Amino acid sequence: MIEAAxxxxxxxxxxxTKLTAGGVAIQAVIVVAAVLAVVPxxxxxxxxLKSYASVINNVIWPWPPLGGEAPQFGxxxxxxxxxxxxxxxxxxxxxxxxxxxxIVSLSIVTGVLVTSTMAAYALGxxxxxxxxxxxxxxxxxxxxxxxxxxxxxxxxxxxxxxxNTYFALIVPFLVNVFSIFLLRQFFMQIPxxxxxxxxxxxxGHVRFMISIVVPLSKPALLTVALLNFIWAWDAFKWPxxxxxxxxxxxxxxxxxxxxxxxxxxxxxxxAFAAMVILPVxxxxxxxxxxxxxxxxxxxxxx
Amino acid sequence: MSVGLLLAACGPAxxxxxxxxxxxxxxEAAKPAxxxxxxxxxxxxxxxxxxxxxEAAKPVTVSNPPTSPEMxxxxxxxxxxxxxxxxxxxxxxxxxxxxxLLDEFSKSNPYGIKARAEIAGASYPDVYNKVSAAIQAGxxxxxxxxxxxxxxxxxxxxxxxxxxxxxxxxxxxLSDEDMKDYFQTFLDSDLNPQxxxxxLGFPTQRSIEVMYYNAxxxxxxxxxxxxxxxxTWEEAACKASDPAANKYGWAFRHDASNFASQVxxxxxxxxxxxxxxxxxxxxxxxxxxxxxxRMFKNKCAVEIPTSERNGEQNRFAAGQVLFTFASSSGLxxxxxxxxxxxxxxxxxxxxxxxxxxxxxxxxxxVSIYKTTPEKELAAWLVIKFLGEKAQTTKWAxxxxxxxxxxxxxxxxxxxxxxxxxxxxxxxxxxRMFDWFQYAMVESPVAGYDPVRDLIDKEVATKAATDANAxxxxxxxxxxxxxxxxxxxxxxKR
Numbered sequence: 001m002i003e004a005a006x007x008x009x010x011x012x013x014x015x016x017t018k019l020t021a022g023g024v025a026i027q028a029v030i031v032v033a034a035v036l037a038v039v040p041x042x043x044x045x046x047x048x049l050k051s052y053a054s055v056i057n058n059v060i061w062p063w064p065p066l067g068g069e070a071p072q073f074g075x076x077x078x079x080x081x082x083x084x085x086x087x088x089x090x091x092x093x094x095x096x097x098x099x100x101x102x103i104v105s106l107s108i109v110t111g112v113l114v115t116s117t118m119a120a121y122a123l124g125x126x127x128x129x130x131x132x133x134x135x136x137x138x139x140x141x142x143x144x145x146x147x148x149x150x151x152x153x154x155x156x157x158x159x160x161x162x163x164n165t166y167f168a169l170i171v172p173f174l175v176n177v178f179s180i181f182l183l184r185q186f187f188m189q190i191p192x193x194x195x196x197x198x199x200x201x202x203x204g205h206v207r208f209m210i211s212i213v214v215p216l217s218k219p220a221l222l223t224v225a226l227l228n229f230i231w232a233w234d235a236f237k238w239p240x241x242x243x244x245x246x247x248x249x250x251x252x253x254x255x256x257x258x259x260x261x262x263x264x265x266x267x268x269x270x271a272f273a274a275m276v277i278l279p280v281x282x283x284x285x286x287x288x289x290x291x292x293x294x295x296x297x298x299x300x301x302x
Numbered sequence: 303m304s305v306g307l308l309l310a311a312c313g314p315a316x317x318x319x320x321x322x323x324x325x326x327x328x329x330e331a332a333k334p335a336x337x338x339x340x341x342x343x344x345x346x347x348x349x350x351x352x353x354x355x356x357e358a359a360k361p362v363t364v365s366n367p368p369t370s371p372e373m374x375x376x377x378x379x380x381x382x383x384x385x386x387x388x389x390x391x392x393x394x395x396x397x398x399x400x401x402x403l404l405d406e407f408s409k410s411n412p413y414g415i416k417a418r419a420e421i422a423g424a425s426y427p428d429v430y431n432k433v434s435a436a437i438q439a440g441x442x443x444x445x446x447x448x449x450x451x452x453x454x455x456x457x458x459x460x461x462x463x464x465x466x467x468x469x470x471x472x473x474x475x476l477s478d479e480d481m482k483d484y485f486q487t488f489l490d491s492d493l494n495p496q497x498x499x500x501x502l503g504f505p506t507q508r509s510i511e512v513m514y515y516n517a518x519x520x521x522x523x524x525x526x527x528x529x530x531x532x533x534t535w536e537e538a539a540c541k542a543s544d545p546a547a548n549k550y551g552w553a554f555r556h557d558a559s560n561f562a563s564q565v566x567x568x569x570x571x572x573x574x575x576x577x578x579x580x581x582x583x584x585x586x587x588x589x590x591x592x593x594x595x596r597m598f599k600n601k602c603a604v605e606i607p608t609s610e611r612n613g614e615q616n617r618f619a620a621g622q623v624l625f626t627f628a629s630s631s632g633l634x635x636x637x638x639x640x641x642x643x644x645x646x647x648x649x650x651x652x653x654x655x656x657x658x659x660x661x662x663x664x665x666x667x668v669s670i671y672k673t674t675p676e677k678e679l680a681a682w683l684v685i686k687f688l689g690e691k692a693q694t695t696k697w698a699x700x701x702x703x704x705x706x707x708x709x710x711x712x713x714x715x716x717x718x719x720x721x722x723x724x725x726x727x728x729x730x731x732x733r734m735f736d737w738f739q740y741a742m743v744e745s746p747v748a749g750y751d752p753v754r755d756l757i758d759k760e761v762a763t764k765a766a767t768d769a770n771a772x773x774x775x776x777x778x779x780x781x782x783x784x785x786x787x788x789x790x791x792x793x794k795r
Contacts, residue, residue, distance in 0.1 A: 056619045056643035084394035093394065151435045158439030241432050244420040246394060256424035257393045262628065262702070263635025264612045 048075055048271040055267050075271040082268055083254050086247065093246055094254065094275075101250040104169045104239075105232040111174035112228045113221060119175075120183030121209045125195070135184075142177045150241070157242055168242040169250070173232060179224040186220035187213055219293035226291055230280050251276045364675050367463035374471035377679045379413035384680040386415060388668070389422035389446035391429045392701070397421050399700050407687045415680045422446065426666060427751075437461045442671040444681040449666045450746030453502035454494055458748050458793050462669045464500035465492075468682035476686065483707045484689070487741040492667050495577030496747050496793055503667025506688045507703035509631040510734060510741065511563040511662040513653050516624050518646040523624075528651040532568070535625070535654040536593060540602040542624040550604040552597055553614035553623040554766055558754035559662060560627050561762050562744045564590040566660035567653040573745040580745075580753065580788060583774075583781035587761075591773035595765040605766060619643030627653060629664050630734055631702045637727040650730045652737055663741040665703065704734065711735055749791030753784045 047055060049071040054062040062069035080094040089096055122128065123135050153172055154163075162168040190213060198208045214221065236252040243249055255276065258269035284291065362376035392400065397419055404417040420443070423429045430452050436442045437459060448456065456462040469475050481489075488505040515528050523542055529535035539551020554560075562572045562582075570586025573579070581587075597603035604623065606613040612635070614626040619639035628636075630650070640648055652659050668688070670681045687693060689706055695713045698705040705714050718728035745753065760780045764771050 051642075052638075053642040056616055056639055058620060082395075084398065151431065151438070154432065154435035155439040158436060158441045163441075237428075240423055240428060241435075244389075244422065246397070246421070253424075257395075259424065259611060262612065262632030263615060263639065266616075 044270045044273055047267055048274045049073070050075075050267050052265065052267050072267065075267050076275060079258075079268040079272040079275070082265070083257050083272070084246070088247055093249075094251075096247055097249055097251045097254045100169075100248065101233060101252070103166065104250060105229050107166070107170045108173045108232040109225045109228050111170065112176045112179050113225060115175045116179035116183050116224055117209070117214065117217075117221070119180045120187055121205070121213060123180065124184035124187040125190075125209075125213070126205060138177055138180060142181075146237075150237070153238075154241055163242060164244045164248050166248075169239055169248070172238070173228075173235075176224075176228055176231075179228060182224060183217065183220055186217050190216060219290045222287055222290040226283065226287055229283060233276075233280055366675050367672055367678055368467045368675055369464075371467050371470040371472060371475065373675075374467050374475070374679060374682075375473040377675050379415065379676055379679060381414070382676050382680075383414045383416070384676050386417040386444040386677065386680050386684045388417065388419045388684065389429055389433065389443045390419060391423050391425055391447060392421065394421070396701060399696065403688065403693055403696065404684070407684060411683060411687075413680065413683070415683060417680075417684045426452070430751075437671075442673070444673055444677050445668050445670055445685060447666040448503055448669040449750075450492060450494065450503065450743065451748060451750035453492075453667070453669045454496050454746060454748040455791070456669065456671075457494070457497055457500070457502050458791070461672055462502060463672050463678060464497070464502065465504055465670060465682065465685075466501045468670075468679065469501065469504075474679060474683060474686075483691075483709050485706060485708060485738050487663060487738050488665075488706050491663055491741070491743045491746070494746055495575070503669045504685050504689065505665065505667050505706045506685065506694065507697060507701065508663060508665035508706060509629045509703050510664060510737060511559060511627055511653070512630050512650040512734070514618060514626045514628060514632075514636055514648060514650055516618065516621065516646055517649050519621070519624055528649065529654050531656065532589075532593065532654045536597070536602070539597065539625055540600055543600075543602045545601045549622055549624075550602065550617075551624045552603040553606050553617055553626045554594065554597070554603045554762075555606045555614050555627070556608045556758050556763065558757040558762075559664065559744060561590060561594075561757050563627055563653055563662040564593070566662055566742045567655040569656055569658055569660070571742070573747060577747050580781050580784040582757070582761075582784075583777045587777040587781075588774050591761055591765045591777055594762055595769060595771065595773060598766045599769045603766070615639055616643075618648075621646060630704065630731070631664075633727045633731055634702045634724060637723070637725055641725065647726070649726070650733075652740070659737070659740040660742050661737050661740045663738075663743055747788060747791070748793070749787045752787050756780050756783055756787070 046061075050059070050062055051069060051072050054067075054069060059067060059069075061067060063071055080092050083097070084093045085091075086093045086096045119138075123131060123138070128134075157163045157168045157172075160167075162171070194212060195208055198212060203211070234252055235250070236255070239250045240253050240256065243253075255269065255272055258265055258272060362372050364373045364376050368374045368377065388400070388404070390397075390400065400419040404419055408416045408418075422432045422443075426447070426449060429447060433442060433446055433448070433452075433456065437456065442461060448462075453462060476484075484505075485508070488508050491508075492501050492503040492505065493499045494502045513528065517528075519542060520528070520538060523538055525534075525538055529538055536551075542551040543549060565572060565582055565584075565586045568586035568589050570582065570584040570590075572582050574581050594603075598605075604617070606617070612632075614623065614628065615632060615636060616639065617623045618626050618636070619642070621644035633650070636648070640646065652661055668685050670678055670685070672678070673681075688697070691705075691707050691709045691713075694705040694707050695710040695717075697703065698710065698714045699717045705711060715728065715732050718724040718731055721728070724731070744750070757780060760783070761776050764776055765773060
């Protein structure tokens with residue numbers, strides 16, 4: 001009986017719950033912050049389901065029981081139609097943009113995982129002369145505002161003849177300094193003894209990295225993958241500037257179709273935006289446990 | 303990469319590279335070192351000139367860019383199969399129409415020119431960034447949309463060319479009849495004072511800043527027509543305001559063009575006619591600033607945050623705002639929004655004035671980049687084609703912009719009147735043609751973009767948010783800073 005009780009008891013028994021003023025305040029702040037974070041998302045989904053008339057007239061809840069309007073699921077189809085038609089693929093441009101977004105995002109994630117793992121391993125685990133200085137230089141590049149490098153990057157794309165190609169959309173993002181930093185922090189927590197044992201077993205750095213470090217770092221690698229996927233998926237300005245044809249554009253660029261001219265069809269814009277972020281949301285919900293672990297174990301937590 | 307360009311692309315206070323010299327005189331342009339012999343066919347064209355056959359027989363040499371109509375005449379496009387790429391910022395819907403038009407041009411022109419359009423960005427700043435980078439990379443398009451001040455900046459880098467020689471070319475230019483058909487104010491808006499009247503762009507569309515007003519509401523307030531003077535306008539706006547009910551007389555938008563329109567209508571200017579100095583510290587500038595301040599102090603205006611795109615239009619359509627000042631190209635959008643919103647009677651008018659009407663002329667033109675004489679000529683032929691009656695009519699009908707030719711007016715109006723989507727807005731649209739005679743241009747000089755920010759942040763916004771600020775000091779300080787920016791960006795002689 002005692003054994004059974006021990007088995008069912010929590011491994012880290014929680015402290016007796018005591019309602020303190022400070023605790024309540026903290027909980028209240030967290031709840032308010034969570035609500036504030038969710039409001040824009042809710043606003044987007046609700047607006048996507050409203051008619052243009054309800055949007056114009058600022059009707060917050062046009063559906064039953066407060067209103068008589070049915071949810072406008074047709075907005076999603078209309079948004080897809082509004083973006084236009086791809087005569088080459090004989091389909092709506094939305095699907096072309098979707099394909100490009102998938103290709104670009106997955107390519108960037110794959111590339112970043114490879115380059116970041118190698119760089120982070122070198123900076124975190126190897127004894128190299130000038131390593132600290134190199135690491136500082138790498139970090140400094142994080143401080144450069146994106147807009148400052150925009151024009152030089154475009155010039156490079158023209159000069160390399162990469163303008164309006166997948167190379168332009170992918171290659172400049174194959175190295176991500178934040179990912180290197182995050183992985184380096186994670187790799188540095190792997191005990192040195194492990195490497196020394198591996199050394200005795202005849203392993204070198206490359207094999208140790210592939211066989212030991214990478215499998216042990218799955219949460220961190222997943223975090224890097226997820227973050228880079230989100231960044232690549234959401235990128236707007238660069239894909240817009242680095243391409244010229246609609247068949248090279250990505251989903252985020254499609255959003256600008258609703259914001260031009262002297263009027264904005266907000267309900268269609270929101271319907272399109274909801275479709276654009278859906279894959280990211282699904283990915284996050286599927287991988288949220290590993291994502292959390294990845295952040296918690298890299299020393300980045302507060 | 304020049305530091306100046308980098309700064310220009312990323313923020314205010316751009317420092318352009320040294321400009322090229324003014325267009326060479328014909329005699330200079332004929333120097334062999336900077337020109338190449340004309341093709342035989344071109345020489346033949348030159349010999350067909352009616353007067354003085356002996357002189358006409360002289361070979362015409364063509365410099366890059368051509369600096370005289372004769373040089374343009376001498377360019378031979380036969381068999382060159384030139385391609386012209388047009389960078390613009392219109393959405394996919396307009397891109398498709400533009401593609402149709404340019405396909406038509408590609409099929410019908412006798413020179414084998416292939417023209418195509420590309421969306422270079424979602425806004426004018428996007429196109430500006432991309433063009434700036436392309437200039438640095440030596441790969442500009444053949445033509446692109448550019449506001450007059452942006453064109454001046456490109457010209458300062460020797461990247462775009464004067465269109466006048468093409469326009470005046472006997473062989474490829476516009477006839478007198480064509481020139482008369484264009485709205486003169488539209489054509490004049492591209493003559494740049496910083497470059498001795500060079501024509502740095504050519505209009506394919508225009509719009510004007512107008513006042514949208516809720517006619518039903520105005521009538522309820524006791525006014526049977528739109529206010530024609532600022533005093534009546536302010537009085538009506540304040541009568542309409544009821545902050546408790548979220549109703550306001552005016553929607554204040556963060557836009558220097560809004561400010562400029564008001565200054566114009568009070569008899570002032572933003573830039574001196576010779577382009578040598580900013581002059582919005584005039585009495586008209588002070589009055590405009592003071593009125594913005596009063597409108598907020600008396601709770602007669604509501605601020606539209608920059609993040610709320612077209613927020614003034616939505617509030618107007620919901621019946622929350624009596625007046626807005628916005629581009630006439632928004633007419634069809636206003637029509638749709640109001641019909642879906644509170645569905646009231648509305649109309650447009652010129653902004654109130656101090657006895658002398660004035661309207662702010664909007665609209666980017668199309669500029670030609672310095673490439674090769676053949677490509678430059680091909681680019682001009684594309685622009686010329688887009689400005690023809692049929693094309694300008696189609697463009698206006700599809701976008702809500704104004705056609706650039708008088709002969710297109712009737713067709714555009716008839717199309718609008720037959721389209722139920724336009725409703726009463728079609729009649730309002732028709733009235734704008736009478737207002738072109740009062741058109742004014744804000745500031746066609748390099749470096750106007752940072753000045754626009756300055757006017758918004760340091761004049762209009764400060765007036766709206768600080769009831770104690772001195773309007774005269776605000777415009778004086780801003781004008782001083784604007785003139786420093788003007789000096790910094792002025793072409794180096």
